[in-house]
Structure formats: C-alpha cells, structure tokens
Amino acid sequence: MNKTILIVDDSDFVVQMIRFTLEQEGYTTLAGVDGQDALKHFDGRHIDLVITDLNMPKLDGLGLIHSIRLQAAYQHIPIVLFDSHSNSDTDYLKRSGANALLSKDMMNEQLVPTVKQMIG
Amino acid sequence: MNPFEAKYTSEALELLADLEKLMLLLETHPDDAALVQQVFRNLHTLKGNSAMMGFRSITDFTHHLEAIYELVRAGKLKVSAAIINITLASLDHLSILLNGDKQIGDNNKHIHEILTNDIVTIINYSNDEGREPEPVALEGQSISKGEPLTIITDDAALYKRKPSIPGIRVPVERLDTMMSLVTELITLQAKLNVLTSEHPQPDLVAAAESLEKISTRIRDNAFSMCMVPVENMVTPFHRMVRDLAAELHKEIDFITEGTETELDKNIMEGLQDPLMHLLRNSIDHGIEEPALRQQNGKPRHGRIVLKAYCAGAHVYLEIQDDGKGMNIEKIRRTAIKNGLIEESDVMSDKELQQLVFVPGFSTADQITETSGRGVGMDVVRRRIADIKGQVSIHSTENEGTTVIIQLPITLSIIDGLLVKVNGADYVIPLSAVDICHEVSSVQLMNGFVQVLMIGGEAIPYINLQEELEGVYAAPQSHEIVIVHYGEKKIGLLVDIIAGKFQAVLKPLGRYFNHLDIVSGATILGDGNIALVLDTNKVIAQSLNKKIKAI
Numbered sequence: 001m002n003k004t005i006l007i008v009d010d011s012d013f014v015v016q017m018i019r020f021t022l023e024q025e026g027y028t029t030l031a032g033v034d035g036q037d038a039l040k041h042f043d044g045r046h047i048d049l050v051i052t053d054l055n056m057p058k059l060d061g062l063g064l065i066h067s068i069r070l071q072a073a074y075q076h077i078p079i080v081l082f083d084s085h086s087n088s089d090t091d092y093l094k095r096s097g098a099n100a101l102l103s104k105d106m107m108n109e110q111l112v113p114t115v116k117q118m119i120g
Numbered sequence: 121m122n123p124f125e126a127k128y129t130s131e132a133l134e135l136l137a138d139l140e141k142l143m144l145l146l147e148t149h150p151d152d153a154a155l156v157q158q159v160f161r162n163l164h165t166l167k168g169n170s171a172m173m174g175f176r177s178i179t180d181f182t183h184h185l186e187a188i189y190e191l192v193r194a195g196k197l198k199v200s201a202a203i204i205n206i207t208l209a210s211l212d213h214l215s216i217l218l219n220g221d222k223q224i225g226d227n228n229k230h231i232h233e234i235l236t237n238d239i240v241t242i243i244n245y246s247n248d249e250g251r252e253p254e255p256v257a258l259e260g261q262s263i264s265k266g267e268p269l270t271i272i273t274d275d276a277a278l279y280k281r282k283p284s285i286p287g288i289r290v291p292v293e294r295l296d297t298m299m300s301l302v303t304e305l306i307t308l309q310a311k312l313n314v315l316t317s318e319h320p321q322p323d324l325v326a327a328a329e330s331l332e333k334i335s336t337r338i339r340d341n342a343f344s345m346c347m348v349p350v351e352n353m354v355t356p357f358h359r360m361v362r363d364l365a366a367e368l369h370k371e372i373d374f375i376t377e378g379t380e381t382e383l384d385k386n387i388m389e390g391l392q393d394p395l396m397h398l399l400r401n402s403i404d405h406g407i408e409e410p411a412l413r414q415q416n417g418k419p420r421h422g423r424i425v426l427k428a429y430c431a432g433a434h435v436y437l438e439i440q441d442d443g444k445g446m447n448i449e450k451i452r453r454t455a456i457k458n459g460l461i462e463e464s465d466v467m468s469d470k471e472l473q474q475l476v477f478v479p480g481f482s483t484a485d486q487i488t489e490t491s492g493r494g495v496g497m498d499v500v501r502r503r504i505a506d507i508k509g510q511v512s513i514h515s516t517e518n519e520g521t522t523v524i525i526q527l528p529i530t531l532s533i534i535d536g537l538l539v540k541v542n543g544a545d546y547v548i549p550l551s552a553v554d555i556c557h558e559v560s561s562v563q564l565m566n567g568f569v570q571v572l573m574i575g576g577e578a579i580p581y582i583n584l585q586e587e588l589e590g591v592y593a594a595p596q597s598h599e600i601v602i603v604h605y606g607e608k609k610i611g612l613l614v615d616i617i618a619g620k621f622q623a624v625l626k627p628l629g630r631y632f633n634h635l636d637i638v639s640g641a642t643i644l645g646d647g648n649i650a651l652v653l654d655t656n657k658v659i660a661q662s663l664n665k666k667i668k669a670i
Contacts, residue, residue, distance in 0.1 A: 011165050013131040017124045017172065055164050084168035084183075105171035105179065 002028040003119050004045075008038040008052040008064060014104075018051060018111065025112055035059025039067055042074055048119050051102075054083040065097040078118045082107065123355050128173050132218050134289060135166045136211050143208055150199035159207075160189040166214075177224045178217055181232070184239045185210050197246040206238050292385070295346055299532055302342045303624040306533060307643050309335045310622070314645035339533060339622075347382035350428040350437070353392055354379050357399060361424065364403050371410050372403060372422045381428040383435055387527055390507040391437070394500040398439050398523050399424065401496065406443030406521055416518065418442065434551065435529055440522040446515040448472055454481065473513050477501040508639065510656070512606075536652065537601060538621040538644075539614040541584045545650035547623045547642055548612065552603040552655045556617055559598045572600065572611060581611030582662045603655045610659055623652055637661055 005027050007018050012033075019029045030047070032038025034056040041047065050068065054061035061081050068074050081098035084105075093101055100114055142159050149155060163186040170178040185207065191197040213235055216228060224232050309332055316328040354376050365372040383391070407413075407422030414420055427438040448469050455461045455475045475481055479498040504511045508528045515521040528534070528551065536547035537556070557574055571580050579602060600611045623642035628635065628651075639654040 011131060011169055013124065013127045013169055014172065016127060020124070053168070055161055055168075057161065084164060084171055103171070104168040105174070107172050108174070 002026060003048040004028045004030060005049045005051060005115070005119075006030045006032065006038060006041055006047050008032040008035065008050065008056070008061070010034050010053065010056045014053065018107075021111055022115065025115075027115070035061065035064035035067070038064055042068065042071060044073065047074065047077060049078050049080065049115060051080045051082065051115075054081055061098075062096055069097055080114060080118070123359055125173065126352070126355060128169055129218055130289070132166055132169060133215065133287070135162050136215050136218070137288065138162055140208065140211055143204055143211070146199055147201075147204050153193075156189055156192050156199070160186060160193055163189060173222075175222045177232070178214065178222060181210070181214065181236065184236060184243070187243050188239060191243065191246050197242070203242060206235065206242065210235050210239070290345075295385075298342055299346060302339050303532055305335050306339060306622055306624050310643075310645035311647070312645070343384075343529075343533075344382075346385050348385045348388050349379060350381050350383060350388075351376075351379035353388055353395070354426060357396070357426070360396070361399060361403060364400065365407075365422075368404065369409065370403065370407050370422060371420055372407055372424055375423065375425045376427075377425065378428040379426075381430055381435060383527065384529065384532075387507045387509075390503060391509075391525075391527070394503045394511075394525075395426075395437070395439070397496050397500050399426070402439060402441040402443065402521070406441040406445075408444050430529075435527045437525040437527065438522055439525075440520065442520040445517040445519055445521050446473060446476070446513075447517055451475055470514070473515055476513060477511065532625055534623050534625060534652070536621050536623040536642075538618040538650065539584075539599075539601065540616045540618060541588050541614050543615065544588070545618075545644060545648055546584075546588070546614075547621060547650050547652040548601055548603065548655060549652065550620070554602045554604055554609055557600045557602070557611075559600050559613070574600075574602070574611070577609070579609055579611045581613050582659060583613040584658075585613065585615070587658060587662055603659075605656060605659050612655065612658070621650075623650070625652060 005022055007015050007022075007029055008031070009015050009018075010033055015031045015033075019031065022029055030041050032041065035052070036059040038050075038052065039059075050064075052061045052064055056064075059067070061083075065079055065081065068077060068079065078099045079097070080100045080102055081096055082102040082104060084103065100118065102110055102114060139159060139162050142155055142162070146152065146155050146159065163182055167179055167182040167186055170182060188197065188203060188207070192199055192203075197203070213228070213231055217224075220228075312328050312331065316325050358374055358376075361372060361374040402424050407424070408416070408418075410420040413422065423442045425438070425440040427436075427440065429436050451472050452461075452467075455472070455478075456463055458480055460475055460478055460481060461467065476497045477500070481498065501511050504525055504527075510526045511523060512526075513521065513523050534547075535550040537550055537553055539546050539548060559572065570582070571578050573579075581600060598613050598615065599617045600613050601617065602609050602611045621642075621644070623640075625640040625642060628638065628641050632638070637654055637657040638651045639657075640652045641649050642652055644650050
C-alpha cells in the first residue's frame with residue numbers, strides 16, 4: 001500500500017509543489033493549510049510522515065509538532081520541519097521535536113531523498 | 121518553464137497586494153504588533169517560496185526586507201515613515217521583478233542596489249542603537265558617516281508609486297453569481313425592449329437604448345472576466361508528455377502555439393480530460409518508436425503540436441502529430457466488422473476517418489495501458505459535445521494525424537436569430553448562420569427534390585415545419601435560414617425570421633434531456649419561452665429519418 005504523507009503549509013504553491021513531487025514518487029498525500037487545519041487529519045487514520053512549514057497562521061509548525069506528540073496514536077510519527085533558512089543547529093532540532101529539518105532553498109534536491117530515507 | 125512558476129507568481133503577487141494593504145494600515149497604526157507580525161509572515165512566505173523556485177535575487181532582497189520587520193517585532197526598531205516608504209518602494213520593485221523574468225537585469229539593477237543599500241542602512245542603524253549609523257558602501261556608492269536617514273524619504277522621485285495593482289483574485293462563485301445576474305439583466309433588457317416598442321415615448325425609448333448599450337458592455341465585460349488563457353490548462357501537459365514519452369521509449373517534442381487564446385472557464389474545465397486523452401493517443405498510437413521513424417526517413421524526434429486560435433465565434437484547438445497516421449483500409453474493415461457500415465457503402469476517406477468517433481469503434485490492435493481499450497474517441501466526442509463543441513479528425517497515413525476541436529467562446533449567452541416555426545418561437549445560433557433568404561410557396565412547390573437554387577448555388581433544405589411538428593397551420597410565405605453543416609450549407613425553412621436576439625441559455629431540465637435537437641431554452645422579452653436549436657443535431661436527425669424511410 002502507498003505510504004501516506006501529510007503536507008502542511010499556508011502557501012498553496014508550496015503544498016502543490018511538494019504534493020506533485022511526492023505523488024510522482026508514488027506516495028499518497030494529504031494537505032493542511034495551517035497547523036490547526038492539519039490536526040483534522042489526525043482522526044485515527046494512518047499517516048506515515050508529516051512535512052510541515054514552520055511559519056504559519058493560527059498554529060505554527062512547532063505548535064503542530066507539539067500537538068501531534070501529545071496524541072498517543074501519533075506520538076512516534078516521523079516529522080519533517082521546513083523553513084526558509086537552513087538551520088543546522090542540532091539543538092534546535094531536538095527542541096522542535098521534529099525528526100528532520102529542511103530548508104526551502106534545498107527543497108528541490110533534498111525533499112525526496114529525505115523522505116525516502118525516513119519512510120522508504 | 122517550471123510548471124509551478126505560474127502558480128508561484130500569482131501567489132507571490134497576491135502576497136504583495138496583501139502587503140501593500142498592510143503597509144497602508146501600518147502607516148496609521150505604527151504600533152500594532154499584530155500588523156507587524158502579519159507583514160513579517162507574508163515576507164517570510166514570499167522569501168521561502170522564492171527560495172524553492174530558485175529565484176535568488178528575489179529571495180535575497182525579501183530576506184533583507186524581512187530583517188527590518190524582525191527587528192521591529194523584537195522591539196529594536198520602530199515603524200517610521202522611512203520604513204514604510206522603503207517597504208512600499210520595495211514592493212513595487214518586487215512586483216516588477218515578478219511580472220518580468222524575475223532576474224536583475226540592466227534596467228532594474230540601479231533601483232535594486234539603491235533599495236538594498238537603504239534597507240541595509242536601516243538594519244545597521246538599529247543594530248548600532250544610539251550610535252551613529254554605520255556607512256554602508258555598495259559598489260561605487262557611499263553614504264557618509266552621520267548622514268541622517270531622511271535621505272530615504274527625500275528621494276521622493278525614487279519611491280513614486282504606481283497606483284495600479286496588476287490584478288486581484290476573485291472566488292469562482294462570485295464570478296458565477298455575477299454571470300447569472302448579467303443573464304438576468306439581459307433577459308430584463310429584452311423585456312424592456314418589447315415594452316418600449318409597445319409604448320414608444322421618445323424619452324423612454326432613448327433611455328432604453330442607452331441602457332441596452334450599457335448592458336451589452338456589461339455583458340461583454342463580465343464574459344471577459346470568465347475567460348482563462350489556454351495556457352493555464354496546457355502547462356501540466358508538458359510534464360505529462362515528457363513522462364509518458366520516456367515511459368514508452370519515444371522521443372517527442374511537444375510544442376504549444378497560441379496558448380494566450382482565451383476560453384470560458386467552464387468550457388476549459390470540460391476540455392481537460394478529452395485533450396489529455398487525445399494527447400495520450402498521439403503519444404501512444406501516433407508517434408512511432410525512434411528507430412522505426414528513422415527507418416521511414418523521418419526525424420527521430422516525433423512532434424506533437426497543440427495549437428489554439430480564434431476564428432469567428434469559435435475557438436479552435438488542434439492537436440497535430442507527425443506519427444504514423446491512420447490506415448483508411450483498416451478503419452473500413454473494422455467498421456464493417458463492427459456493423460457500423462455495410463460492405464457496399466461508398467464513403468470518402470474523410471468520412472471513414474470520422475468513424476473513429478462512433479461508439480464501439482477501435483482500431484488499436486493492442487490494448488495498451490496508456491490509451492485503454494480504444495473506447496476513448498467516442499467518449500472524447502461526447503465530452504466535447506457536452507461543452508457544445510465539435511471534433512473532427514484528419515489523418516494521412518505515415519504523415520500524421522490532426523484532431524481539430526471547435527468550441528464556442530462562451531456557453532451562457534449566445535447571439536441568435538429568432539425565428540417562428542408553426543407559430544412557435546425558436547432561436548438559431550447566429551454562429552451557425554450563413555445567410556437568410558425569402559422564399560415563395562411557388563418556388564417550393566416547383567422544387568422536385570428538397571433543393572433550392574439560391575444565388576446560383578443548389579442548397580438542400582429541411583422544412584422545419586415538418587421537422588418540429590407543430591399544431592399551427594403552415595403559412596403561405598416562408599423564409600429560409602442557411603446554416604453551416606460541417607463544410608456544407610443546408611437551408612432551414614421557417615415561417616418567418618423575427619430578428620436578432622441575445623439568448624440567455626437556460627437548461628431545459630431532466631424531463632427534456634432526451635431532446636437532442638434543442639440545446640436549451642431562453643426567455644423572450646414578452647415572457648414567452650423560445651427553444652434554442654442545435655442546428656447540427658436537427659440536420660443529423662432529419663437525415664437519419666430520411667435514410668430510415670428509404
């Protein structure tokens with residue numbers, strides 16, 4: 001069965017681009033326009049990976065990660081956090097609760113390898 | 121071009137429009153933290169998106185601008201007139217970049233440097249709080265120490281802003297509402313025209329005429345807002361062709377022409393699937409493998425051209441490939457085998473080729489995953505008929521195939537000819553009409569077969585009075601409307617031609633769905649209902665009847 005990936009960003013352009021890229025690779029995708037909206041997908045269904053933007057209205061990436069980690073069923077789900085800047089600070093990664101960081105300018109090259117590495 | 125560039129650009133321009141509004145609010149509420157946060161977020165999104173697209177100049181520039189608001193957010197800088205001015209000027213600069221090729225060239229290099237310089241100056245000024253602003257030197261320019269920041273606000277000419285926003289985005293529902301209101305307006309206008317002709321008071325007539333001019337302009341304007349360039353639909357096809365060609369080990373150049381041609385968005389929606397299907401057909405069945413092409417003396421690279429153009433009241437889309445074309449004999453044999461034609465039928469090559477659109481026809485020897493079972497072409501034709509279009513195919517063996525789709529420019533309002541048949545009102549779309557003539561009963565009685573000599577041309581005609589079986593007695597005098605039927609001309613005999621009429625098409629509802637020959641109904645000025653005839657269907661039905669009778 002196809003792996004399901006949830007993509008969260010308030011920019012429709014970003015969501016579409018990531019969706020397109022991942023669907024080309026055979027993944028099934030879900031989308032949310034912000035953290036709050038994304039949480040509606042956590043209704044018991046199976047999600048293999050979450051890819052979220054940091055900066056969003058209503059509930060930002062860090063808030064979303066926090067909310068996901070609070071739910072027993074999704075506690076260990078792998079999460080990729082992305083932002084405009086590259087942030088290689090390992091401390092930051094630990095604090096954010098995400099499993100990987102991606103910067104938008106490296107998205108084209110790194111998205112698919114990162115996802116494959118995480119969920120195959 | 122990256123298929124997402126259009127999406128990126130429209131979203132970026134939207135962000136800029138938002139930012140501009142925010143700046144104007146910020147001007148009156150410089151201490152509103154929520155506004156600052158919103159400005160920051162919009163810039164941040166713009167920066168991130170630009171980074172994803174690899175537009176370095178825009179990314180870096182937005183990064184600088186964002187830094188200002190990061191400082192404001194952190195309380196290290198206060199929103200000032202200088203900051204607002206430079207932001208607005210920067211937004212204009214970004215808008216020009218986005219509407220252009222998104223690169224810094226000779227024409228915008230100067231302003232780009234000045235703006236960057238000014239932004240960096242502001243940032244440095246806040247970092248050196250309480251101290252003299254640091255000079256920032258950028259290639260050949262320098263700001264002397266201590267020069268006040270007012271230099272930015274002084275340079276009024278530089279920041280003179282264009283008032284125009286290039287465009288706004290409107291939800292589709294609002295457009296639909298507008299279109300339905302416009303159609304109501306047109307119906308009401310027709311009613312007013314009837315009333316003024318019954319009560320011809322000079323000032324009332326003048327007012328009604330002015331109103332008609334304006335409502336026609338509103339109609340045209342509203343139409344143009346619902347038009348979308350073909351480009352929007354075609355862009356994703358490039359990727360599809362590329363991927364599919366690679367999968368099938370074919371080498372194909374996909375060329376698009378005239379993609380700026382505009383179509384009603386509703387038509388566009390209905391067109392996507394059939395076009396996709398036709399393209400897949402060309403790739404899968406049309407273009408040969410590179411080796412085979414070379415053997416046949418063709419270039420290795422196959423060529424598929426998608427062409428869009430306007431002619432008359434129609435938009436045409438052509439998909440042309442230089443592949444192996446269709447084998448006429450094979451079509452003929454298959455059609456006979458499937459019971460579509462008789463062994464003895466005499467048909468031109470052109471007529472035979474059109475048989476591929478008949479349900480149940482397929483010449484593909486192999487069922488491939490790409491184009492399925494070959495049931496496609498009749499579905500293509502049906503889909504295109506749903507949006508009031510017509511499709512035809514022209515193929516030469518070993519040279520290639522061209523599929524031509526003819527579409528109306530719009531679906532909701534048509535210019536029509538109002539006619540009476542057996543005393544009832546009908547509308548014939550003006551786009552189909554060639555010419556009108558008066559005919560006497562004598563002329564008709566003298567005719568041996570149903571053919572009239574008009575202007576030295578023999579024109580077969582169909583008597584709509586028979587075709588549309590009404591209850592009224594046929595009148596003595598007739599008029600004839602000559603319409604295009606494919607490349608032929610055919611006359612439609614009516615009681616009388618009442619005049620030109622703008623018909624607002626309304627669906628007939630499901631009880632009348634089986635009425636093929638009627639494409640909709642319209643409300644006349646006097647409140648009566650007229651049926652809009654689909655002339656192609658009328659003629660086809662009449663021909664079928666005659667064939668059956670024989």
